[in-house]
Amino acid sequence: MSKNSLEHLAIIMDGNGRWAKNRGKNRTAGHKKGAEVVRDITTFCSNHSTIKTLTLYAFSTENWKRPKLEVEFLMKLLDNWLKNELDSYQKNNIKFQAIGDITKFSAKLQERILETQKKTKNNMGLTQVLALNYGSRTEIVDAVNRSINQGKTIITEDDISDNLDTPYSDLDLLIRTSGEKRVSNYLLWQLSYSEFYFTNTHWPDFTTKELKIIIEDFKNRNRRFGGV
Numbered sequence: 001m002s003k004n005s006l007e008h009l010a011i012i013m014d015g016n017g018r019w020a021k022n023r024g025k026n027r028t029a030g031h032k033k034g035a036e037v038v039r040d041i042t043t044f045c046s047n048h049s050t051i052k053t054l055t056l057y058a059f060s061t062e063n064w065k066r067p068k069l070e071v072e073f074l075m076k077l078l079d080n081w082l083k084n085e086l087d088s089y090q091k092n093n094i095k096f097q098a099i100g101d102i103t104k105f106s107a108k109l110q111e112r113i114l115e116t117q118k119k120t121k122n123n124m125g126l127t128q129v130l131a132l133n134y135g136s137r138t139e140i141v142d143a144v145n146r147s148i149n150q151g152k153t154i155i156t157e158d159d160i161s162d163n164l165d166t167p168y169s170d171l172d173l174l175i176r177t178s179g180e181k182r183v184s185n186y187l188l189w190q191l192s193y194s195e196f197y198f199t200n201t202h203w204p205d206f207t208t209k210e211l212k213i214i215i216e217d218f219k220n221r222n223r224r225f226g227g228v
């Protein structure tokens with residue numbers, strides 16, 4: 001018997017580098033394969049009966065600390081990926097949305113992101129959110145400041161929820177791949193009542209088969225939201 005409806009799924013896609021290293025390849029090979037997995041998982045979610053939002057951590061505010069060449073590779077991969085995905089977004093009725101401070105990216109990449117958002121904004125199926133140069137504490141502080149700018153003197157939970165960048169403030173399930181058991185400044189407000197699932201699988205090896213198993217596990221969890 002399934003009890004829980006999964007509407008908002010978020011994933012910390014971790015382990016690209018280790019996947020590549022285990023195969024004697026450059027770290028960038030892991031990111032390339034990882035991007036293919038993003039496509040498979042997004043298509044699966046867009047065909048799923050209850051999932052409305054898929055929020056993926058693609059680049060954190062800390063990822064700038066990586067070697068320059070790796071950062072450049074990730075930027076280029078993202079640009080190409082968005083260019084190639086547009087057809088699939090339209091075909092599958094997927095709305096693309098970015099969260100995070102994209103003003104630190106090149107003008108070309110910013111334009112690609114904004115253009116993809118604009119072209120897909122009327123799609124009513126799955127919303128795929130990519131967290132890009134995203135940090136959750138910054139998102140919360142920004143939400144508080146927006147509330148103050150709206151004239152609020154006492155800030156409520158609703159004020160913050162309404163002013164977050166993420167389209168849904170509540171998260172149902174957070175998955176992190178590659179065996180790390182950390183949240184890494186991701187969706188801290190949204191995960192208040194979320195379920196967690198940590199898998200040892202590195203992101204490039206993650207499959208829709210494993211996602212189905214995780215969703216079954218989620219459905220059988222006893223979510224009480226603080227009640228009895």
Ligand code: FPP
Pocket residue numbers: 013014015016017018019031032034035038057058059063077078081130178203
């Ligand atoms: C973590 O692996 C992954 C990232 C830093 C970014 C995620 C990027 C992708 C899945 C590919 C690009 C995505 C899109 C949407 C085009 P890691 O490098 O931290 O792995 P490690 O912990 O093994 O070093």
